[in-house]
Amino acid sequence: MPFWQIFHTPTAFADLSAKAALVRDITAFYVSGGLPDFYVVVVFRPMTGEDMWVGGKPAAAHDRDSSTLRRPFVRLVISHLAVQHGPNDAALGAMTDRINKWLVSHLEWYDWEYTIDEPPRGGWRINGLAPPPHGTDAEKKWAAEAKPSPWE
Template sequence: MPLWLIYHPPQTFTTPESKSALVKSITSIYTSSGLPAFYVVINFIPLSPDDNTFIGGEPSSARSKPFIRFVAEHIAVHVSQNPGRQERTIKRIDDALRPHVEEKGYDWEWHVDETPRALWKINGFVPPPFGSKAEKEWAELNRPVPWEEDEKEGNQRSDRRYVVSM
């Protein structure tokens, strides 16, 4: 949570610095909410030659601007059922991406899919609930470790290797 796939033409994000700056912006969307940084996985997928992408039935290379497509999969926290959280997430994503694409004159589009949390594990562990003491420990350590829920969270052990629902 989340997995980002960035489909882009080869003439964009050509330096480690440009990728790193975008990665830091995207990662901060989630770490600012308390999620562990290691939850954020970002894959740059250059589409070369550019004629592998079509928009409106035409190759994107026929357009005057490079086109970047962002696909994010959210697992740990779903925002679609909470209008306030949804609006904040949309703003955070726009604010994170804008300097790296819009301000460079690129055309861009993004969307977020929400994958069921019950179908997610990291290193064989069921991740701790959002905002829990255990998740804060994962964020501080920046890695998954065995955890136990406290009484408030249901008094269940997380070193179990089965899936639980939220």
């Protein structure tokens, strides 16, 4: 399961169409790799007021010494459970590069950063079912039916 948490200052993603376009591209990225679309979960977490700090300063605040407003800040935390690269830094780096190619166009107006975590797959369930191994006929069935079902 790709689980994207997008923490952002209030002025980022103020337009629903910007959110929808990003979510479409995130989902398409994983579906193109063979994952069922319902594996992809994206959560936007607006951080109001002074709840997000960068470099010891509130990320949403004006520069206190001038009239310049800092660019909105976006922090993405991405968890990959469906397909893991393990200790293979080259494979993880290549996948990160593929994500960057399309993600940049959605975030070019912001200051942004992200991390990708790959927690153990064994701790993941959908409707109480352990997902089938990646690329198997069972996973392809889940993708075709757009829902989980028992498998062996």
